[in-house]
Amino acid sequence: MILTGLIAGGIAFGYEVGSFTDMGPGFVPLMLSIALVLLAALILWREWPMIQARAGGEAAGHDFAWRPFCAVSGGILAWVLLAESTGFFIAAIAQVVLAALALPGPRWRSILIMAGILAVAGYFLFVVQLGVPLEAVG
Amino acid sequence: METLSLLSMGFEQALTPEALLFCFIGVSLGTFIGVLPGIGSLTTIALCLPLTFHLEPLLGLIMLAGIFYGAQYGSSTASILLNVPGSAPAAITCLDGYPMSRQGRAGIALFITTIASFTGGSFAILLLIFFAPVLADFAISFSAADYFSIMVLALTAASTLSVGSPLKGLAMVSLGLLMGMVGTDINSGQFRYTFGIPALADGINLVALAMGLFGVAEILNNLTEGNVPQAGKEKITFRQMLPTPDDWKAFRFSCLRGSFIGSFIGMLPGTGPTIATFMAYAGEKKLSKNPEKFGHGAVEGISAPEAANNASVQAAFIPTLTLGVPGDAIMAVMLGGLLIHGITPGPQLVTTDAALFWGVVASFWIGNIILLILNLPMIGLWVKLLSIPYRFLFPAVLFLICIGVYSVNNNSTDVLLTLVFGIMGFYFNRHGFPSAPLLLGFVLGPLMEENFRRALVLSDSSLATFVDRPISAAFLAMTAVLLVFSFRRKATLTDDKAQPAP
Amino acid sequence: MITVLRLFTLMLLAAFMAGCNSEDNVSAGGVDAWPEKPVRVIIPFGPGGLADVTMRLAGEPLGELLGERLVMENRPGAGGVAATTTMLNADADGYTLIVLTNGTTIAESLFDDLPYNITEDLVPVSAVAWFDLVLLVNPDSGYKDLQALLEARGDNLRIATINPGSTQNLSAELFKSLASNSATIIPYRTTPDVLGALLRGEVDLAIDAYTALKGAIDNNQVTPIVVTGEVRNPAMPDIPTAVEAGITEFFVTGWNALYARKGTDPAIINRLNTNIASVLATDDIRTRFAELGVEAHANTPQEMQQRFLSDIEKWRRVIEAAGIDPL
Numbered sequence: 001m002i003l004t005g006l007i008a009g010g011i012a013f014g015y016e017v018g019s020f021t022d023m024g025p026g027f028v029p030l031m032l033s034i035a036l037v038l039l040a041a042l043i044l045w046r047e048w049p050m051i052q053a054r055a056g057g058e059a060a061g062h063d064f065a066w067r068p069f070c071a072v073s074g075g076i077l078a079w080v081l082l083a084e085s086t087g088f089f090i091a092a093i094a095q096v097v098l099a100a101l102a103l104p105g106p107r108w109r110s111i112l113i114m115a116g117i118l119a120v121a122g123y124f125l126f127v128v129q130l131g132v133p134l135e136a137v138g
Numbered sequence: 139m140e141t142l143s144l145l146s147m148g149f150e151q152a153l154t155p156e157a158l159l160f161c162f163i164g165v166s167l168g169t170f171i172g173v174l175p176g177i178g179s180l181t182t183i184a185l186c187l188p189l190t191f192h193l194e195p196l197l198g199l200i201m202l203a204g205i206f207y208g209a210q211y212g213s214s215t216a217s218i219l220l221n222v223p224g225s226a227p228a229a230i231t232c233l234d235g236y237p238m239s240r241q242g243r244a245g246i247a248l249f250i251t252t253i254a255s256f257t258g259g260s261f262a263i264l265l266l267i268f269f270a271p272v273l274a275d276f277a278i279s280f281s282a283a284d285y286f287s288i289m290v291l292a293l294t295a296a297s298t299l300s301v302g303s304p305l306k307g308l309a310m311v312s313l314g315l316l317m318g319m320v321g322t323d324i325n326s327g328q329f330r331y332t333f334g335i336p337a338l339a340d341g342i343n344l345v346a347l348a349m350g351l352f353g354v355a356e357i358l359n360n361l362t363e364g365n366v367p368q369a370g371k372e373k374i375t376f377r378q379m380l381p382t383p384d385d386w387k388a389f390r391f392s393c394l395r396g397s398f399i400g401s402f403i404g405m406l407p408g409t410g411p412t413i414a415t416f417m418a419y420a421g422e423k424k425l426s427k428n429p430e431k432f433g434h435g436a437v438e439g440i441s442a443p444e445a446a447n448n449a450s451v452q453a454a455f456i457p458t459l460t461l462g463v464p465g466d467a468i469m470a471v472m473l474g475g476l477l478i479h480g481i482t483p484g485p486q487l488v489t490t491d492a493a494l495f496w497g498v499v500a501s502f503w504i505g506n507i508i509l510l511i512l513n514l515p516m517i518g519l520w521v522k523l524l525s526i527p528y529r530f531l532f533p534a535v536l537f538l539i540c541i542g543v544y545s546v547n548n549n550s551t552d553v554l555l556t557l558v559f560g561i562m563g564f565y566f567n568r569h570g571f572p573s574a575p576l577l578l579g580f581v582l583g584p585l586m587e588e589n590f591r592r593a594l595v596l597s598d599s600s601l602a603t604f605v606d607r608p609i610s611a612a613f614l615a616m617t618a619v620l621l622v623f624s625f626r627r628k629a630t631l632t633d634d635k636a637q638p639a640p
Numbered sequence: 641m642i643t644v645l646r647l648f649t650l651m652l653l654a655a656f657m658a659g660c661n662s663e664d665n666v667s668a669g670g671v672d673a674w675p676e677k678p679v680r681v682i683i684p685f686g687p688g689g690l691a692d693v694t695m696r697l698a699g700e701p702l703g704e705l706l707g708e709r710l711v712m713e714n715r716p717g718a719g720g721v722a723a724t725t726t727m728l729n730a731d732a733d734g735y736t737l738i739v740l741t742n743g744t745t746i747a748e749s750l751f752d753d754l755p756y757n758i759t760e761d762l763v764p765v766s767a768v769a770w771f772d773l774v775l776l777v778n779p780d781s782g783y784k785d786l787q788a789l790l791e792a793r794g795d796n797l798r799i800a801t802i803n804p805g806s807t808q809n810l811s812a813e814l815f816k817s818l819a820s821n822s823a824t825i826i827p828y829r830t831t832p833d834v835l836g837a838l839l840r841g842e843v844d845l846a847i848d849a850y851t852a853l854k855g856a857i858d859n860n861q862v863t864p865i866v867v868t869g870e871v872r873n874p875a876m877p878d879i880p881t882a883v884e885a886g887i888t889e890f891f892v893t894g895w896n897a898l899y900a901r902k903g904t905d906p907a908i909i910n911r912l913n914t915n916i917a918s919v920l921a922t923d924d925i926r927t928r929f930a931e932l933g934v935e936a937h938a939n940t941p942q943e944m945q946q947r948f949l950s951d952i953e954k955w956r957r958v959i960e961a962a963g964i965d966p967l
Contacts, residue, residue, distance in 0.1 A: 077557065480931045549722060
């Protein structure tokens, strides 16, 4: 499905690198890109009937569960954005709380307590003991 | 017999209360670090290095080495329980360890990996004791062409890693190889596929890739499918940890084969445990009478890689101690630790610093025994972890992944990449594309390209170098045999399967 | 048991100090009070490398002299870009320092658009360590000196170094342009790989830091034939310099130096500089550095600045001569 598009996209810049360099650094990536296109095409060809069948079924079937997907991604993103700017505690709490929202039924108290415990324990373990260079509060 | 008397002298050195204490500190710290996803032994060893400046060299080395191999024991724990590899080599343990855990056999899986780790470690230690100099000379004689041919074999074997369609497996290997190209090209210094992101200049971080593809992807999978693992309530008894006779049967030889492959790969400088574990797994699957069991909780699927993992890290000491050629970054740090004490590893180490050499070797074994004693009772504790409700477990695991990945390079971009790979792996899983071949392709890609091109430079662009060199030729021949073998088998398999297919 | 006790005291001390730091953030005092809290030192390499080990070794007594701990922070990757970017986010208050190496001067010409300008953004404090490169052959090859090697291998000379853009690799380029125009330079991933290549005899010559191969040299696994310093290396008084061996203009000395943000109070820089000088003059540090194969040697910020500028110029010429395009 879209996947092949994704792979093909990957190959597109494969060509770029492959063609502009003197055969050296671009050579192997180019070969690999070609191999990948061929394989992707072959898979698509062989699974075409199945994919069509599934596409029909999926429209009728259940929707993709966006809530947990966004919560987990959002949690990690929060960490990425906050860890170096606002410091360890805020980043850790934001990450844990966001991720925990993935499952319905907000039990705010227990989530917050857990986030707090994780943040404090994590701080002592990783920052104090293992020397990960992050500020407690940015 | 002289070896034995030297060895007993080594044990005298390693059995002093001080040495035992440092060995214990090292391996416990190592196991603990190993269980935590991402945080690797390299970071820990580097942090402890300054502490050893004040120690006797032997004690320092015993402790640092203990962290290193101790971490390998711990790294499979999270793979089995949560599908989060404690370190990249343990990613392969996810394939069969995690299914075992979801079948309620987590205790048995942990028991088996602990025993397999011990066996693998011991096997490599025996090699180190009796054959170190010979093996080191053999290992160092491998040239670029030979490395390339080994990689070809590994890659061919890897095509069996996939559970589903072999085509999809191959596509994933290619994608992995391509992803391995990201970063600075070693032959020309050219940046490739870095998109101007500084964090990519040294290549995609292996830890971020492994954590994303396995850990994050699995969490996404569980949550979106509404297929949340049920918290196990039952208390685990020692009885339930013990493998069944069938398990033992599967365990015995796979463990030995894993030890052998691990030792071999481990002593080649520049290869590392990830390749060892993947090759061991692929080998088991090839040899197995019912390969379809793999991926659904096959005992061989965890025992061979775990044995290989520990064998390879112990075997890595062979070239380091006897030739002064460290196999990877961790070994290089330890070498640095020795140099600071004015000890230069090399052919003379065994004679000039015999006490040190044999003391360290003896401590390896003691350390492995301590690890065995330490880890077996811990199993019950680890399994209890699964009784924590998933709603609390998964945010905590994500937290550990975030900080673990961050700590590798102290870099936020790596954490972001973990998320990207997580979503990628999640997407692939849903469409039946296996993640393991991608990871192997990623590890092998740069090594293969580099050695292929170097081999050609060394041979003045003559392809004949790959068959002229006996080692290289032997591996290529093995690859050919493997290919013929698997095609014949596949032919029969597809015949069988053709019937029930719609 | 004494060592054990010492270790435990150390650990306790470390834990205690770590505990104190977090509350110590109440700073306000001026230059006289500096330092009031631990000083961060950013190391643009992973742990265990030469720059890391030397800085950690010197950092301990330096911290004692200053009265505050030095906290090492490894920010490896991207040829130092990651580390320098971190550095530029810090204030010019003397609480964040960075280790630069001669590799930094190479990066100036090798990379097209660096997100910073070292000479405008940072100021030198002092050099910390100096080290030579060595030219090595396999003892079985029978070549006793450079001339014999060049005569015998001439156009087919194969040189192993680590990755392109490194000091070692560019030194090989420099060597090639001065001594053997048709030599092939074969890049390897790590120093152990270079050593392996030389041991296998698949290359004629290896160029690498003395430090990295000191072990192999001491073990007679490889034979040094030339050192690249301007004077002979005290550890190997019998080995001639490149100039003595007939290649004029071939000298390379690597260095690690401590830098601060531009705008840092000169009094702080001064204090750091004098303290580094006295630490590096102690016997303990000198012998420890010598065991690693490097020379402990401080200099003034002015000397360091000159050295930095002249190295930039030198590598710019090498990179141009070798026909390497900036990235």
